Amino acid sequence: MQVKSQKNKLSVQHPNQRLLRQMNATLNRKLKSIQHHLTIQQTDLQQHLMKILQDGHRPPKVDPPKVVYKQLNVLLITPCMDREISSMSVLLEQSLRHLVKNIYEIKTIQPIETYLDASNTDLILLLGGEEALPEENIEALRASPIKKAIWLSDPSGVKHLESVISLFDYVFTQDAANIPSYQRMGNALCYEVPFPPNPNVFYPQTARKHHESDVYIIGDAQPGSCLFEFANHALLSGKKVRVEGKGWKRRNGAFIPVQAHEDREWLYNGAKIVIQDNSSIRSMLEVAACGTFQLISISSTVDPDTDVFQSYNSLEQLVEKFDYYWNQVEQRRLAASRAMAYVKYNHSYFQKSLQLLDRIFR
Numbered sequence: 001m002q003v004k005s006q007k008n009k010l011s012v013q014h015p016n017q018r019l020l021r022q023m024n025a026t027l028n029r030k031l032k033s034i035q036h037h038l039t040i041q042q043t044d045l046q047q048h049l050m051k052i053l054q055d056g057h058r059p060p061k062v063d064p065p066k067v068v069y070k071q072l073n074v075l076l077i078t079p080c081m082d083r084e085i086s087s088m089s090v091l092l093e094q095s096l097r098h099l100v101k102n103i104y105e106i107k108t109i110q111p112i113e114t115y116l117d118a119s120n121t122d123l124i125l126l127l128g129g130e131e132a133l134p135e136e137n138i139e140a141l142r143a144s145p146i147k148k149a150i151w152l153s154d155p156s157g158v159k160h161l162e163s164v165i166s167l168f169d170y171v172f173t174q175d176a177a178n179i180p181s182y183q184r185m186g187n188a189l190c191y192e193v194p195f196p197p198n199p200n201v202f203y204p205q206t207a208r209k210h211h212e213s214d215v216y217i218i219g220d221a222q223p224g225s226c227l228f229e230f231a232n233h234a235l236l237s238g239k240k241v242r243v244e245g246k247g248w249k250r251r252n253g254a255f256i257p258v259q260a261h262e263d264r265e266w267l268y269n270g271a272k273i274v275i276q277d278n279s280s281i282r283s284m285l286e287v288a289a290c291g292t293f294q295l296i297s298i299s300s301t302v303d304p305d306t307d308v309f310q311s312y313n314s315l316e317q318l319v320e321k322f323d324y325y326w327n328q329v330e331q332r333r334l335a336a337s338r339a340m341a342y343v344k345y346n347h348s349y350f351q352k353s354l355q356l357l358d359r360i361f362r
Helices: 002-057 083-097 135-143 159-165 176-185 226-230 264-270 281-289 315-327 329-346 349-361
Strands: 073-078 102-107 123-128 147-152 170-173 189-192 213-218 241-244 271-276 294-297 310-312
Touching: 073 083, 083 102, 083 123, 083 349, 147 159, 147 349, 159 176, 170 176, 170 349, 176 189, 213 264, 226 315, 264 271, 264 281, 271 281, 271 315, 281 294, 281 329, 294 315, 310 315, 315 329
Parallel strands: 073 102, 073 123, 123 147, 147 170, 170 189, 213 241, 213 271, 271 294, 294 310
Antiparallel strands: none
C-alpha cells in the first residue's frame, strides 16, 4: 500500500514539473533576447564614446576671420574718355567711402604700380572695362597677388574682353547671359550686378512734347512673342507708340523707332506706359527710377523676391493688364511710385557697393 501511495504522489507531481520546465524555457528565451539588446546597446555606447574621444583630439573647426570693411584700402580705376562711366565713378566712390577705410581713384592711363603694395591695398576695382589698359598696367595687375575685380559695362559684347578678364578674380556683368563666356576666358568668379540708375539722370521729370508717347515698347519683334502679337492689337490703335529693338521697322511702319543717340531718361519720362520683354535689368531699373509705369515679361523680372513690378507671362495677361492700367490712371501712378521707391532703396550705389564687397570678401 505504501508503494502504491508513492506512485500516486509522483503521478500528481508530474504535471507541475512540466509547467516548471515550460516556464524556465520561456524565461531563458526572454533573458537571451534582453541580453542581446544589452550587448547591442553596449557596443553602440562604446562606439559613441570612442567618437567623442577621437573628436576631442581633433583641432576645432576654425572659420576664416571676417573681413572688416572699415579696415580696407581700395584702389578704384576709372576710364578717361567714357563720360557716362566717369559720372558713375563719382557716385561709386562716394558710396565706397562710407564702407571702407580708404579709397584711391586713378584713371586707366595712370601707372598703378605705386598702389599695388599688398600691405596697403586690399582690393583693386576696375570700372567699365572698355578702355584699353597700358601694357605696364596689365603686367602689374597680372603679377599682383591683391584681390582684383572688374565691374563691366559690357555694352558691345564679350569677344574683345578675353585679355582683360584673365587678369581678374571677380567679374561683375550687366547681363547674366554673358557669364558663361566670361567663365571660359579665365578662372574668375562671375556675377550679374547691373549698374544702379544714376539718380542725377534718371528721376521724375517733365518731358517735352516731342519726347512724349502713349506706349514705349522695349524688346525685339520676334515672331510668336507677346510683343510681336500685341503690336497688332486694337488697344494700340490710335496711340503714339515708340519701339526699341530689332525687327520693328519691318513689322510696323507706324511705330516710331528709338535712335541710339536719343536720351532715354526723357523718353522714359515722356511715356505713359512702358512694356518690356527680355530687355536688360538695367533698363527696367532706369524706367522705374523715372517714376514711369511699366509692364515687364515674367522671364526678365528684376528680383524674383519682389512683387512691386507688374509682370505678364502671356499675351492674354499683357492685354488684360494693359487695358486695366491704361484706364485706371491712379492705380498706374500708385504702382509706378511703389516701383520707384523700391529701386531707390534697394538698387542704390550704396547697396550695390555693399553687394560687391560681400561677393568678394564673404
